[in-house]
Amino acid sequence: MSRDCCSWDGVVCDNMTGNVIELNLSCSGIVGKIDSNSSLFQLSHLQRLDLSYNHFSKSHISPEFGRFSNLTYFDLSWADFSGQIPSEISHLSKLHSLSLYSSIGLRLAAHDFKLLLQNLTQLRELDLSNINISSTIPLNFSSHLTTLSLIDTGLYGIIPESIFHLPNLETLYLGFSDLRGYFPKTKWNSSASLVELDLLGVNFSDSFPESTGYLTSVRSLSLQSCNLRGPIPESISNLIRIDYLHLQDNSLNGTIPSGVFSLPSLRYLLLGKNHFSGHLDDLKSNSLIWINLGDNQLQGYLPKSIQNLVNLTSLYLSFNNFSGRVDVSLFSNLKRLSDLTLSNNKFLRSAKQLEVLDLSNNKIQGRIPDWAWSNWMFSLKSLNISHNMLTSVDSIPLQTVYTIDLRSNLLQGSLPMPPNSTRYFFISQNNLTKEIPSSICNLTSLVMLDLARNNLTGEIPQCLGNISGLKVLDMQHNRLIGTLPTIFSINGSSLKSLNLHSNKLEGRIPRSLANCKELQLLDLGDNHLTDTFPMWLGTLPKLKVLSLRSNTLHGSIQPPRIETIFPELQILDLSYNAFSGNLPSNLFQHLKAMRTNDPSTEAPRYPGSTYYEDSITVTTKGFVREIVRILYPRSTYYKDSITVTTKGFVREIVRILYLYTVIDFSSNKFEGQIPSIMGDLIAVHTLNLSRNGLKGHIPPSLGDLSSVESLDLSGNQLTGEIPEQLASLTSLSFLNLSHNHLQGCIPQGSQFHTFESNSYEGNDGLRGFPVSKIVEMLGC
Template structure:
């Protein structure tokens, strides 16, 4: 830095790199940390502007680095810093180091830490690797914030040396192993957040001296064992969250006597026993005990929690739930501050009467219970202006009359016993999700349903509706994401005309009686991911015009009257996202086009976006479909994002199976059965390593079964029956598990799982002339010495007899 001259262009200085277009400094490699104030932002600048455009800062050696008078401000103002090299840096003189929300990467070095550092914030910075033991040298550290980095390994034991820590935030990393008991020395903690890591073993019993702790979050780990008894000493604890672990045993009653506790989340664990008495924790306003193994009844003392705003005890094994007994006019049974209640799967037999006093309620979930009959009239007065979510699905309700809530967003009544015609609806415009699926509704779908201008999900599936689709639904196509009317008795043509601003993501009309062509306006639905029109009477050709839909993943047209060939794709990106294709039970003809399969990129390799979704559409609505899997028709209630199927069975396809199908390496199921396919089974099918079922039955396939298919170690079901296959059945891996019905109807097959053993190979003998004794003598001389074995192929024997008859006929003529 001694060579730096403020009178010259700083971009020419040693260790300085500038952007050739803007002249801004983008990289500094400093032997000594005493930055010249004349060069931070623009080349040749003489002012003291801050280095906001700096992209890389390299501070290499402690022995050459001087104490920076402006270090704190320099680090905090590097708003575009992307790479920070701290190797060997002595951070002397820095009290606060904040590098959060920067796209940095690399390892946190084993540096000579500054013992006076008080705040270290690297949140969302991208640092990875193991947290170094040298962090224990930061004796003055009060706040350590490492939220959403990529740290791995265990917590260093030296962390126990940081006895002045008040905030320890390690959430959303990849830390693993057990939490060291040495954390007991951190008795100044106000906040301890270890959530969303991979910690295992018991929660350490280290809370005897944590009387200053206000927030404890251990959620989303793999902790097991009981809740440690020392938690009873957390006298100032306000929030406790140990949800989504493997915690077992009973809920200690001491948790409900913590004097400052307002939020308790023990959900998604393995807790058992009875729910404790809530009466002892009058400060509680948020309680979540859902998804455990609790039993018994909810204590009546719950009604003395005057501050309670959120209560969830869903998905437990509660019986004799005394909430149903509160349907008396007892004015003491009221939760005046309640905003949200979830009692799903709690054996509730009546809508709890205490809700009639909940004038500000926003969220009610009483699904999966035993509520019978009509919805009580007083329910419609609950939260007239506040209620936004009502879920009464999976009960035994028989009717409903009106929907008066002005700000309702979600109304879910699916899987009940609601009968008769659907009355004219007067739903508020605020409704975005409306489901009456799986009831017993009949008659026409009223046009008043289209008055919900903001409707996003409309699910009327699995009822007995008749008539046509209300044409007025076209008026909400710019907001409608899901239209599900599958498995009704709707008829006519699919006459919906979607406009260019259509938002449709899923369309399920399968299992009806629709006729005519496929709706061409679907090409305007650029967001469409799932299209299921199977099980109708549609009459059209293959919809190659759907290839322009960039997001289409599921295309089901099974069991219709579609015909003609499948044409080659017209663009480079045709059906590139498609991963479920079901055209079975139609009248498609012609060969299987190799070019079409070559464009199915989503079946060849994982999406470049690296989607981590486990299921399609993980929102409130879940796509479902019927598919032939492993030889059986199955209802798939939730479609896995990894499910990849091609089903072209029961058509009139001809020719050979294209080798390119062997490139669809993500295929789980392939069904080409009941066609007119011929030729050999392609050897490249042996590369389908993910394949779980393969059905090539009822075709005209010939030759042997390739031994390459033994590489399919995921294969559970194989069916090559009713073809013209010959030779021995391969052995090894999955082929040792398949039964005889996988091969029946192939008279030339022999070997394992069949009663026909394969003959040892013997070179064919030259046919002799007929002896004087005629045909009978010939058979004795030629066949008897060979002793016809069980494995002799019928086709060879037939050819031999035909040859004998032909030779006999020739001699008689002579």
Template sequence: MGFPPISSLSFILFLFHFHSTISSSHFCAPHQSLSLLQFKESFSINSSASWNCHHPKTESWKEGTDCCLWDGVTCDLKTGHVTGLDLACSMLYGTLHSNSTLFSLHHLQKLHLSDNDFNFSHISSRFGQFSNLTLLNLNFSVFAGQVPSEITHLSKLVSLDLSDNDDLSLEPICFNKIVRNLTNLRELDLECVNMSLVAPNSLMNLSSSLSSLSLQYCGLQGKFPGNIFLLPNLESLDLSYNEGLTGSFPSSNLSNVLSDLSLSNTRISVYLENNLISNLKSLEYMFLRNCNIIRSDLTLLGNLTNLTYLDLSNNNFSSQIPSSFGNLVNLSYLDLSNNQLVGPIHSQLNTLSNLRNLYLSNNLFNGTIPSFLFALPSLQSLDLHNNNFIGNISEIQHDSLRFLDLSNNHLLGPIPSSIFKQENLTTLILASNSKLTGEISSSICKLRFLRVLDLSNNSLSGSIPLCLGSNMLLVLHLGMNNLQGTIPLTFSKDNSLEYLNLNGNELEGKIPPSIINCTILEVIDLGNNKIEDTFPSFLERLSELQILVLKSNKLQGFVKGPTAYNSFSKLRIFDISHNNFSGPLPTGYFNSLEAMMASDQNMIYMNATNYSSYAYSIEMTWKGVEIEFTKIRNTIRVLDLSNNNFTGEIPKVMGKLKGLQQLNLSHNSLTGHIQSSLGNLTNLESLDLSSNLLTGRIPTQLGGLTFLAILNLSHNQLEGPIPSGEQFNTFDASSFEGNLGLCGSQVLKKCYGDEAPSLSPSSFDEGDDSTLFGEGFGWKAVIVGYGCGFVFGVAMGYVVFRTKKPAWFLRMVEDKWNLQSKKTKKNVGRYVARRN
């Protein structure tokens, strides 16, 4: 069928209308194009400046083209004025100065600069000139300093987002103006902005039009005003992680549109009872992690059938999972971890077909893991670690799983083959089940997205699949099994491995040199195996290495000095004990252990870079006891070279390692004195020099090590008095046994005058022969004096012999002897009196 005929007049009218429409549209004004181009040129493009971007929007900004067609630019079609600028996630890096051409765009109504890096710029007061702004988003863009009060001039703002700028702060006066002046606000997000000086009651006058309020991690303290919870249009409220925030969440008169509630890590009281639940029927997101929940009847939560996210972790719930949870068919996320929930899991959760994330770790669940959990069709994350589950692991019936942690239970049998068919799996942790058996299937090589693999503390056997040296793993922990064979011979170039732990197996052969391809490796633990090799000096080229444990193998030979610049400069733990190393101690390495030369006050745990929930672990002898550290603090500094065949003296340079907390050189063949420079190790908590061939006196400087809790100098050849006072009074005889020449109260052997120290600690450096006689009086002077004395003695002997005991000579010698004897007795008396 054809179109109806159009009259000439109608056609003319159509053309006129079309021309009018075209003429009413304006291109971007030249001065606006110039301003945008100058703004672009004031920043560099850096891929690390944005979290998840594929291309910068400003790439499309070309001179001579219409700026209204550029990415991120919106114009008014009638006037051509730029009214919107969306440069979120554009990889912009640099400082946003107050004279930026951005501020010449006076007609802006929406400005979106989130997810860039403005390099700790201060938010300019000129933002207050954008009088037409309805939306301002500076989220996650590295702004710093005070929020300027000029922001409160933006009276048309509907949405203000300054969140995730950790160095940004908001003063009480400015915040009060925001509350008073920005009466059109519907969305206010100040997450992570420092508001510690703002009184919570200043929120009482927030606009009744507010629909979303996010104040998490703001440092708020004091009682939160209850009327905020009653705002009629409030849909989303997040006050979480303000641990000093108190008050009560009302159980009645709540807004019936509230759909998102987060009070995690606050002290705001929540009365979980019928009145509250009936007022929260619209709720979709409930986050009450580590919260002050009162009258906690979990059964009531089964009535909130709109819930999609529920987090009740880190509370004190002690019941079973109620059957009413089966009503929450819309749940996508459920976190009940870190409670005291009990009993087996029956069918309470088998109806949750939309569940994607289930976290039940750190509870008291028992029985077998129900097979229906592995049949949930949407499940991506399952965390059941640290419970009392028993039995075999069921086959997984879907391939949607990305995260699986079943560690620290009592599971047994082989690892089901279906786990190795989860193509999207990124994390697999089955550690510490002890009775998991069988071999690690080569099918694991098909998991191309796997980043964390921890199968430690089980009874796995067989060899390590070769592909585990060439895939994209960040964490490989297969320690404490029965694995045999060799370490995978080929580590591919530019791999991502950060943590390698194969401790406690039966691995043989050599340490593969290709391990240096793991350029970001931070931890190597190959201890307690049967590796036969020399010291792997090539490891010094791993510039990020912080922990190296090679203990209890069959390593041998000299540990030579460094061959590279800054060898092992970041090493915090160096343990090569219980091997067959020989020769002198590796003094050259001691000079480059920079991380051990200073203490670290950062108390965080070492963990995988992109998987912060995975903490590194290590097995180590700590203060004489074999301990598995399930977490390792950044502060720890350990040097353990014990149980080898090292010879020679303790080098004085060890006194540079002032960050050391534990030093163990025991069970070697070390000779010479104990260096007094060890008194510089002021952070030392444990010192073991036992079972060597050390001679001389114990340096009094060791008494100044106020943190020293463990001291073992036993079974050496030390002599003289054990220093008294300070720290030495805390050690018993076991610290000094096997040194027959020592005296003092600890060994129940009295010290006499000739054993008293002849010089004060400040007079000489005990244990260091080069300074024994003070500055300017070294070994050459001793030899000269000895030679002169020898000649004089021979001459006098000849005179005595020829003159038949001349009276004048005897009187002189006897007088001198009697005088010296009296002085000695007098000094001994004073010394004993002081000691008593």
């Protein structure tokens, strides 16, 4: 390496003096922190300093940076600094550009923010985005400013109108804050210079401003979610240089001005989620590549001028009142169109050469017409015709499709076979009958297969266990018989979710499931399985949900033979079986995920163009409910269900499954005492040990279950008093201790005052509210 540092990359020196005047270390992979005694601060002649995109390990920004009195350019953005920004930065009075854009917890005190703006009078560029400022906006901005970015800073109050009159302003970003404001009613001083304006989420509570028509230089205008009302003024046609117009999620109404579709440079037009009505006028701008008019009240036929939009790639028209048939010729010139969404309208036909087609929720009846297959055969990658009234699909002759969604229709007869290219096949909630053909195993590209909630019969094809890429297999709520597939691929099984709930399956749980090392959800509930407890499933390192409820499983649960077992398990449902013996203390001490509260727990994601919901049926608060989690939002979604019992009824509920923890051993033949170690399961939300033969006292350690919402110990032979410790369970909203042999006073506490007498009935020895008001007055 040369000893002359002026020849180093990123170093610039003054030709006359040899002093280092510029240091550019952006994206240099620097790790660690900068101490106040660093030799960096000896470079007193620095004029430009760029340390952006490095990793300073969440260290604080040194006040020593304030010594660089000659600095004109200073960039610490995306450099992994944290903490309070030192007030010494405001000493850099010669700065032209300051960027402290943060991805983590940088803070700037309100008085330092004001001081910074007051002293840095030469600023041209200021970017403090993602920094927690939490103050109002001061008035003293540099008149030289060309770029001002204060995105997601916690600013509040009213935007000073003077910001819109900064004479040289080209870029203004103020989104993602709690700001209110009013647009100038007349011409802005910045009208001639402003190029980008993004005020996402600023509450204007006003009509769309006529004065925006003066922004003749603007290229990007984003007023999304700004509570704008009224029509778009005709003056918008003056924005002849605009490329990006984003006005979604407001309360704009009236017709869309024809001038919008004539803007010569406009490429992105986003007007969805408003109240626009009327018909679409002629679409004249052939520069448009993206149009979103969804979720409005537009009506009538689609204009023939759509065929003029030769550069269009995406067109969203869902949730309007368009009607009539859309002739395929409308789209014949649109060679680049790859994404067309027409759902929730009143027409069916669509374009040729489509890759993505969404016709869901359109009340389409009967069978899929032949012309559709011929139009889409070679181009379509994703087809969604879910939530309609289709009754027949004989075959699906698409050649390269990846996703097919036919859920929630009225389809009857045999299961239609998709092409071999299919990765995601959803056809649940129909009325399909007959057997699942073994040819389904030819679909070797399958990632998700959803056949749930039909009336399919016969046996499950054994070969399904050999599709190595299959991640989700859902056949719940059918009439399948026979045994479970006994062969699950030893090499490379990808299965993450297997749901066969509510069928008529018999036999034992196959040992080959131990090969599915990625398995996270296993629901075999409500079948006719006959086996002992499959402790060997505990070797699955990622298993979070195990439901074996409502079978004929039996025997005692033997202690595990290995040290680590069920490390991630969060839902264990063995209810309505014939398990016997003592409750498995040795198992409880291994349930690591139930013994710690981890708020960072996240549901795993499944790849693909799907929106995957995972749910499971468990028992909580006396009712059977279905708990659902959302895994991967996209254009279609898959819901993998599981039932829970809560408050005595069978229900379906929506809840984040992987933040919900359940132990349900109800309706078995367990005996002996409740082990004290159950008090260590502090992450449990629902604990149900009802309808067994448990004896002895309720362990006081259950008072440590700080997360428990539902506790059901009813229908046992428990004795002694209700532990006072249970009164400290502030999350408890359902308690059932009925039909035991409990005695003594009912504890008093904030939660216990909310429980009715049926929580304690059948315990003749209990006293106190709400069992007996008279006895309570006598001393309980």
